[in-house]
Amino acid sequence: MPAVSFQNVSKTYSGPRGSLRALDAVSFDIQQGEFFGLLGPNGAGKTTLISILAGLARSSSGQVRVMGHDVVADYAAARMALGIVPQELVFDPFFSVRETLRIQSGYFGLHHNDAWIGELLDHLGLADKAGANMRQLSGGMKRRVLVAQALVHRPPVIVLDEPTAGVDVELRQTLWQFIARLNREGHTVLLTTHYLEEAEALCSRIAMLKQGRVVALDRTANLLAGTASTMLRFKTDQPLPAALAAQARVTGRIVQLKAHDAAEVETLLAALRAGGVRIEDLEIGRADLEDVFLEIMQGAPAIETIA
Amino acid sequence: MTPRNPLRGVRTLLYKEVLRFWKVGFQTVAAPVLTAVMYLLIFGHVLSDKVQVFDNVGYTRFLIPGLVMMSVLQNAFANSSSSLVQSKITGNLVFLLVTPLSHWAWFTAYVGASMVRGLSVGLGVFAVTAWFAPPGLAQPLWIVVFAVLGAGMLGALGLIAGLWADKFDQMAAFQNFIIMPMTFLSGVFYSVHSLPEFWNRISHLNPFFYMIDGFRRGFFGVSDVSPWLSLAVVGGSFLVVSTIALWLLKTGYKLRH
Numbered sequence: 001m002p003a004v005s006f007q008n009v010s011k012t013y014s015g016p017r018g019s020l021r022a023l024d025a026v027s028f029d030i031q032q033g034e035f036f037g038l039l040g041p042n043g044a045g046k047t048t049l050i051s052i053l054a055g056l057a058r059s060s061s062g063q064v065r066v067m068g069h070d071v072v073a074d075y076a077a078a079r080m081a082l083g084i085v086p087q088e089l090v091f092d093p094f095f096s097v098r099e100t101l102r103i104q105s106g107y108f109g110l111h112h113n114d115a116w117i118g119e120l121l122d123h124l125g126l127a128d129k130a131g132a133n134m135r136q137l138s139g140g141m142k143r144r145v146l147v148a149q150a151l152v153h154r155p156p157v158i159v160l161d162e163p164t165a166g167v168d169v170e171l172r173q174t175l176w177q178f179i180a181r182l183n184r185e186g187h188t189v190l191l192t193t194h195y196l197e198e199a200e201a202l203c204s205r206i207a208m209l210k211q212g213r214v215v216a217l218d219r220t221a222n223l224l225a226g227t228a229s230t231m232l233r234f235k236t237d238q239p240l241p242a243a244l245a246a247q248a249r250v251t252g253r254i255v256q257l258k259a260h261d262a263a264e265v266e267t268l269l270a271a272l273r274a275g276g277v278r279i280e281d282l283e284i285g286r287a288d289l290e291d292v293f294l295e296i297m298q299g300a301p302a303i304e305t306i307a
Numbered sequence: 308m309t310p311r312n313p314l315r316g317v318r319t320l321l322y323k324e325v326l327r328f329w330k331v332g333f334q335t336v337a338a339p340v341l342t343a344v345m346y347l348l349i350f351g352h353v354l355s356d357k358v359q360v361f362d363n364v365g366y367t368r369f370l371i372p373g374l375v376m377m378s379v380l381q382n383a384f385a386n387s388s389s390s391l392v393q394s395k396i397t398g399n400l401v402f403l404l405v406t407p408l409s410h411w412a413w414f415t416a417y418v419g420a421s422m423v424r425g426l427s428v429g430l431g432v433f434a435v436t437a438w439f440a441p442p443g444l445a446q447p448l449w450i451v452v453f454a455v456l457g458a459g460m461l462g463a464l465g466l467i468a469g470l471w472a473d474k475f476d477q478m479a480a481f482q483n484f485i486i487m488p489m490t491f492l493s494g495v496f497y498s499v500h501s502l503p504e505f506w507n508r509i510s511h512l513n514p515f516f517y518m519i520d521g522f523r524r525g526f527f528g529v530s531d532v533s534p535w536l537s538l539a540v541v542g543g544s545f546l547v548v549s550t551i552a553l554w555l556l557k558t559g560y561k562l563r564h
Contacts, residue, residue, distance in 0.1 A: 054405050057564045076407035084405050090398035094327050106319025107406035109312050149402060 001068045002029035003157050003188035004036075004053065009062035011048055011212075022048045024212040025062070030190060030205075032156070035183050037203030037220070038192045039293060044209040046192045047087060050161050053190075054084045066157055080108065083155035085146050087162045091134040097121070097145055098130040101152055108153035120148040123178050125171075140171045147175065151182075158182065159190045164198065176202065200224075200289040208296055216296045220289070229287045232257045232268055234279040241275035244268070249294065255279075258291070317412040320403070324420030328386055335424060339382055340431040343374045347436050350496060360498045361529050367440040371433070372450075372523040373495035378432045379454055380515065383425030383461035384468070384486050387417045391469025392478045395561075404563065410556035414466065414549070421462025422455065429454060442526045449534050450525030453541065457518040460545040461486075463552045470555050470562065489515045499531050514544040 011023040023045045030036045040046050051057035053064055055075055064071045069078035092100060098117065105113040121127045124144040129137060134145065143163065150158065160179070164172045180202065183189050193199055199206060199220070206223060208216040216223060235253045239245070249256040259265045265284060272279060328335040351367035360369040394400035403413075444450070464486075472478040493515035499507050510516050511532075521537030524530035530537070556562075 051564075055563060056401065056404055058559070076409070079405060079407045082405070084401075086398075086401050088398050088401075090401060092394075092399045092402070093397070094330055095323075103319055103323050104402060104406075106322070107316050107403065107408060109315045109407070111312065111315055 001032070002065075003032045003034070003067060004030040004190060005063075005065040006049070006053075007063045007065075009049065009052060009059050009064060011045070011052065011057070012060045022212050023052075023059070026209070026212070026214055027062075028207055028214060028217055030157075030188060032188055033183070033186055034205055035180075035189045035203050036191065037199040037206040038190060038209065039196065039199055039206060040192075040209035041297060043211075045212040046209055047161060048212075049209070050084070050159055050190075050192065053159065054082060055079060080153065081156050083150035083153065083158045085150045085158075085160045085163050087165070089139060089142050089146070091137075091142055091145065093133070093135045096131050096133050097126060097137070097148075100134060100145060101148055104149045105152045110153060113152060116154065117148075117152065120151055123174075124148055125174055139166065140168055143167055144171065144175075147178075156186070157188045157190065161192050162194060163191070164193060164195060172198075196289045196293055206289075208293065210297055216292075223292050224287065224289065229291070230259045230261070230265065231285050231287050231291060232259055232265060232282070233285065234282040236277055236279050238277050240277060241271060244271055244275070249291075256291070258287070316406065316408045317415050320408065320412060320416035321419045324386070324390060324416055325423050327390060328420070328424050335382070335386070336428055336431060339378050339428045340435060343378045343432040344435050346374055347371065347439060351439070354496075360501070361527060364527050364529070365440065368442045369498070369523075369527075370496065371436045371440065371442045372526045373519055374436060375429045375433045376454070376457060376519045376522045377490050377495045379425040379429035379458050380461045380490055380518065381425075381486065382428040383421040383458040384465040384482070386421040386424040387462050387465035388469040388472070388478055388481070389465075390417070390420075391466065392472050392475060395469075395473070396475070400562070410553055413556050414463070414553050417466050417469075418459055418462035418549075418552075421465055422458040425458035425461065426454060429458075444526060445528030446525045446534075448525070449521055452538065453518055453522035453525065456538075456541050456545050457522070460514075460518075460541065460548050463545070463548045466552045467548065467555060470552075470560055473561070489513055492516075493519050494531070495519060514540055517541050 006026050006028055009023055009026045010021065013020045013022055026045070026049060038046050038049070048057060052059045053066065053071060055071055055078070058072070066078040067081040069081060071078045095103065101117045101120065102113070105117065121130055124147060126141065126144050126148065129141060134142065137145065147163065158179070163175060167175070176198070179189060191199065191203060203220055205219050206216070207214055233254065233256050236255055237253060240248055240255065244257065247257065257268055259268055347367065347370055351370055355366040360366060391400070394403070468478060468481040472481060492510065493513050494510060499510040499516060502510060517532070517537035517540040520530045520532055521534045521541065524534045524537070
């Protein structure tokens with residue numbers, strides 16, 4: 001039995017200016033114990049898909065199951081099996097951290113849950129903030145409480161919707177160590193993130209969404225191997241020759257050029273020399289997930305807004 | 308794994324909703340009590356010789372049950388409606404939406420907490436105002452029945468308003484243009500028999516009139532209409548409002564898009 005199963009999930013939003021198909025027949029399974037990444041640009045439908053999984057939104061058609069439980073027909077069992085860390089930094093200003101976690105446990109029918117709450121507070125570096133009101137916490141601390149809230153009922157499936165957006169390096173490390181540990185202990189993790197290096201480092205399998213459709217679904221290693229390209233990275237302050245500029249990815253001073261083999265690397269370097277481009281910190285490496293992502297996003301078919 | 312108790316969920320939500328208003332009790336309980344006492348002092352003083360109500364019941368004594376009931380109703384409504392709108396606007400309703408709690412659990416907890424607040428304020432108003440002019444307790448069972456049903460109905464109405472409103476000003480409109488006029492025009496400050504025929508008839512279409520009239524019966528043993536008629540109207544209204552609230556919760560109206 002898969003931990004999460006999406007079957008032909010579509011979602012159409014109707015508005016005064018016509019309807020928008022946010023998800024179009026999305027189908028894939030996440031196996032138990034997997035660390036699964038869901039990637040895609042803004043507006044690709046990641047949050048809509050997760051909202052349907054969590055019961056925050058309803059699909060227009062299709063079926064979603066968590067640990068075999070349908071999220072609509074058998075919602076109570078499905079939600080017991082699911083812990084969601086929402087993207088927005090929300091909190092209830094009336095309560096302290098410990099009260100928040102006790103109340104959340106109670107919603108799931110759990111009483112005497114203080115031992116596990118204590119463990120969560122320790123692992124997320126919140127122990128000294130347990131008595132603090134939620135309003136007094138910094139953004140990063142509030143984010144940690146959101147993670148703890150999602151885990152109070154020890155769900156077998158954990159969903160993190162962009163958990164590290166706007167979060168400092170220390171919290172990111174603490175968070176990933178903790179989530180990785182939960183994953184090793186058998187929890188299934190579904191992660192959406194904009195930080196592709198995180199997805200590459202953590203996720204064993206990845207689905208990429210674009211305009212509501214799955215455009216790639218494979219093991220991370222296969223996705224990386226699939227492009228089989230070499231990347232030439234260097235820094236420069238000068239403009240590139242027109243022919244190279246068209247195929248280069250430029251981030252500030254950093255230029256990345258794709259090459260299929262060693263001969264092409266030589267050709268590129270020759271073109272740079274001929275163009276009089278002075279380059280620094282030259283590296284030749286394999287393509288990373290960001291390259292794969294961009295390649296897929298540029299090549300994937302688009303879906304028009306339907307009237 | 309800690310064993311799971313399904314009733315724990317609804318108890319927790321009820322506890323949380325009660326704690327929410329109790330933590331700001333000065334605003335949610337003490338302030339409405341003071342307002343009601345002001346009404347009693349001012350209206351009671353100004354109108355005591357001018358308004359004719361029941362025989363053998365002085366105006367100040369007559370006013371007390373009306374003020375108690377008005378406080379019960381307004382505060383029961385305010386509790387569920389403001390809690391829901393706040394949670395929707397700040398986004399923390401998501402913590403509840405991801406739980407296995409059923410629509411029955413939501414209804415029981417939100418309406419239950421509204422009743423606790425409405426009845427607490429009502430008890431406070433009664434304790435303070437009765438000191439000025441003890442109204443008597445002729446048929447106490449009616450007092451309990453109408454206080455509980457009235458608080459429940461307004462708690463459920465507040466739930467509907469809270470689900471419907473997307474903004475605080477929509478909520479304020481609901482409160483100021485529907486709840487306030489219906490309470491003020493229900494006979495809190497007068498006996499509807501003293502009204503001209505037309506307005507007397509209109510008052511009989513207002514379910515709030517029956518709540519206050521039935522409630523007052525408990526104190527004085529007299530009322531404008533039979534308490535059994537009031538019970539039927541208030542009970543029926545409670546059922547209708549509750550059914551709508553439960554249906555909205557079940558379908559996820561403005562909650563699950």
